[in-house]
Amino acid sequence: MPKVLISDKMSPLAAETFRQRGVQVDERPGLSKEELLEIIGEYDGLAIRSATKVTADVLAAAPGLKVIGRAGIGVDNVDVEAATAAGVCVMNTPFGNSITTAEHAIAMMMALARQIPQADRSTQAGKWEKSKFMGVEVTAKTLGIIGCGNIGSIVASRAQGLRMRVIAADPYLSVERAKEIGVEKVELDELYARSDFISLHTPLTDQTRNIIDAATIAKMKDGVRIINCARGGLVVEEDLRKALDDGKVAGAAIDVFLKEPAKENVLFGQPDVITTPHLGASTTEAQVNVALQVAEQMSDFLLDGAVSNALNMASVTAEEAPRLRPYIKLAEQLGGFMGQTLQSSIKTVRIAYQGRVAKLNVKPLSAVLLQNLLKHQMDSVNMVNAPVLAQDRGIHVVEERDETPGNYQTAIRLFVETENGARGIGGTLFAGDMPRIVEIDTISLEAEFGENMLFIRNLDKPGFIGRLGMLLGDAGVNIGTFHLGRANGNAVSFIEVDGPVPEAVLKQVAGLKDYVQRVHALRF
Numbered sequence: 001m002p003k004v005l006i007s008d009k010m011s012p013l014a015a016e017t018f019r020q021r022g023v024q025v026d027e028r029p030g031l032s033k034e035e036l037l038e039i040i041g042e043y044d045g046l047a048i049r050s051a052t053k054v055t056a057d058v059l060a061a062a063p064g065l066k067v068i069g070r071a072g073i074g075v076d077n078v079d080v081e082a083a084t085a086a087g088v089c090v091m092n093t094p095f096g097n098s099i100t101t102a103e104h105a106i107a108m109m110m111a112l113a114r115q116i117p118q119a120d121r122s123t124q125a126g127k128w129e130k131s132k133f134m135g136v137e138v139t140a141k142t143l144g145i146i147g148c149g150n151i152g153s154i155v156a157s158r159a160q161g162l163r164m165r166v167i168a169a170d171p172y173l174s175v176e177r178a179k180e181i182g183v184e185k186v187e188l189d190e191l192y193a194r195s196d197f198i199s200l201h202t203p204l205t206d207q208t209r210n211i212i213d214a215a216t217i218a219k220m221k222d223g224v225r226i227i228n229c230a231r232g233g234l235v236v237e238e239d240l241r242k243a244l245d246d247g248k249v250a251g252a253a254i255d256v257f258l259k260e261p262a263k264e265n266v267l268f269g270q271p272d273v274i275t276t277p278h279l280g281a282s283t284t285e286a287q288v289n290v291a292l293q294v295a296e297q298m299s300d301f302l303l304d305g306a307v308s309n310a311l312n313m314a315s316v317t318a319e320e321a322p323r324l325r326p327y328i329k330l331a332e333q334l335g336g337f338m339g340q341t342l343q344s345s346i347k348t349v350r351i352a353y354q355g356r357v358a359k360l361n362v363k364p365l366s367a368v369l370l371q372n373l374l375k376h377q378m379d380s381v382n383m384v385n386a387p388v389l390a391q392d393r394g395i396h397v398v399e400e401r402d403e404t405p406g407n408y409q410t411a412i413r414l415f416v417e418t419e420n421g422a423r424g425i426g427g428t429l430f431a432g433d434m435p436r437i438v439e440i441d442t443i444s445l446e447a448e449f450g451e452n453m454l455f456i457r458n459l460d461k462p463g464f465i466g467r468l469g470m471l472l473g474d475a476g477v478n479i480g481t482f483h484l485g486r487a488n489g490n491a492v493s494f495i496e497v498d499g500p501v502p503e504a505v506l507k508q509v510a511g512l513k514d515y516v517q518r519v520h521a522l523r524f
């Protein structure tokens with residue numbers, strides 16, 4: 001009988017469901033790291049919320065672990081890369097707590113507008129300070145939502161009910177979807193300039209980390225109020241404190257902190273700050289939803305091998321797995337490349353299978369490709385829900401198969417239409433199992449992916465390679481491989497480097513204006 005550990009506080013329905021399904025379960029919320037390391041080796045499954053940190057050493061101590069189930073959305077407390085490397089499936093419950101979290105953001109906004117926590121403290125202290133707590137109405141004010149996915153769009157609908165004007169900055173929100181949910185899509189700078197309240201609802205990614213800092217606060221209206229019920233790392237807490245002390249920001253409502261549990265924090269004690277201890281998802285309803293869902297999903301996985309809402313795993317049968325494996329790698333790379341180099345929202349995705357691959361079960365390939373295309377924009381995307389999420393966001397996905405080989409015996413091509421034009425990438429397998437890129441944006445080349453890559457769109461002019469080489473060399477960035485392709489005066493350069501390229505060096509590369517149209521640092 002498989003054995004699961006529940007290591008965070010969770011509705012008792014989770015344990016009940018495991019037992020009913022025939023899974024042995026231990027409930028041990030509040031374990032220390034040492035205690036977890038000591039016992040995790042006994043378990044096949046680990047069910048968590050946000051308190052348990054599943055780091056590489058926890059995974060190393062868990063040779064029998066097959067699945068981690070997050071009863072919630074964000075998986076930033078799980079080292080998904082290490083779990084994947086260890087062959088552990090990581091699943092979450094993407095929608096179970098969205099309404100609850102959106103409601104918390106609205107509650108925080110209202111509490112900010114009327115200083116309810118401060119007024120409560122003062123009243124209960126017997127002060128009756130009526131004139132001290134002058135509030136503001138939210139009606140007719142502008143709410144700026146950064147990140148308009150599941151939770152952001154629910155916040156938008158609730159705020160519209162409060163008669164607020166809602167604008168949203170989300171590069172991956174299509175204009176059609178924005179129209180459908182009645183929000184005005186704007187660029188971040190416009191959102192900063194126009195919003196009376198700003199609410200954050202993005203995942204924590206390399207693009208969103210520190211999205212609110214001194215520089216972005218400077219672009220905001222004087223007297224803006226900021227709500228963060230997403231993740232601590234989105235806000236530079238010291239910069240926010242300073243802006244509150246200076247009066248630039250009139251108030252901040254914070255549910256999530258850079259370091260949690262937040263026993264101390266630079267924002268604490270600031271009179272215009274209100275806080276909650278990561279309570280966004282804490283309602284009876286949401287906790288029932290996520291507990292039931294995580295227990296069902298983990299039981300299905302452990303008992304029947306069924307995979308749902310997995311962030312790192314393909315739904316493939318044991319028989320298909322070995323044949324599909326190299327194509328899965330290629331699909332990950334094609335989607336990952338495109339996802340990391342797109343600069344606007346996607347309208348259409350066309351995935352074309354040609355030759356040998358067209359004879360296989362390509363559904364998991366399309367799913368993994370879509371997952372990798374979308375994962376740089378959304379937290380909860382996985383192989384199972386990527387097609388549905390794409391559809392929900394108005395992205396039209398077309399799959400084509402042609403069993404007749406073209407230039408290559410087997411090939412996968414990905415074409416994406418965005419609001420800024422069309423993009424494409426194609427790849428094949430060399431020697432049956434080695435993924436190679438063979439075209440980018442209609443320019444042919446032959447390239448292999450490494451862990452750290454630079455992709456440059458450049459002009460086909462003498463001098464570029466020398467200047468780039470000097471620049472990278474001076475910065476101590478070693479070039480591993482260098483692939484070039486060109487057509488009609490335009491060129492692409494795809495370069496493997498021995499480590500991440502610092503932001504300052506990327507800026508210098510982008511600054512080679514006579515040659516470089518754009519540059520992206522990619523990780524695979």
Ligand SMILES: NC(=O)C1=CN([C@@H]2O[C@H](COP(=O)(O)OP(=O)(O)OC[C@H]3O[C@@H](n4cnc5c(N)ncnc54)[C@H](O)[C@@H]3O)[C@@H](O)[C@H]2O)C=CC1
Nearest residue numbers: 074147148149150151170172202203229280281377378379
């Ligand atoms: N406080 C709490 O207890 C809870 C917090 N959360 C947090 O809320 C976050 C959002 O959850 P969902 O709405 O379900 O996720 P989602 O994936 O549905 O939506 C996230 C949105 O952020 C957008 N986005 C990505 N990068 C962006 C960028 N650079 N600028 C602007 N927008 C960007 C995406 O396009 C997407 O629309 C989660 O990642 C989680 O960290 C979720 C549940 C509870």
Ligand SMILES: O=C(O)CCC(=O)C(=O)O
Nearest residue numbers: 049050072073074281282
């Ligand atoms: O489980 C919780 O209380 C936190 C929920 C959360 O942050 C999430 O689902 O991303």
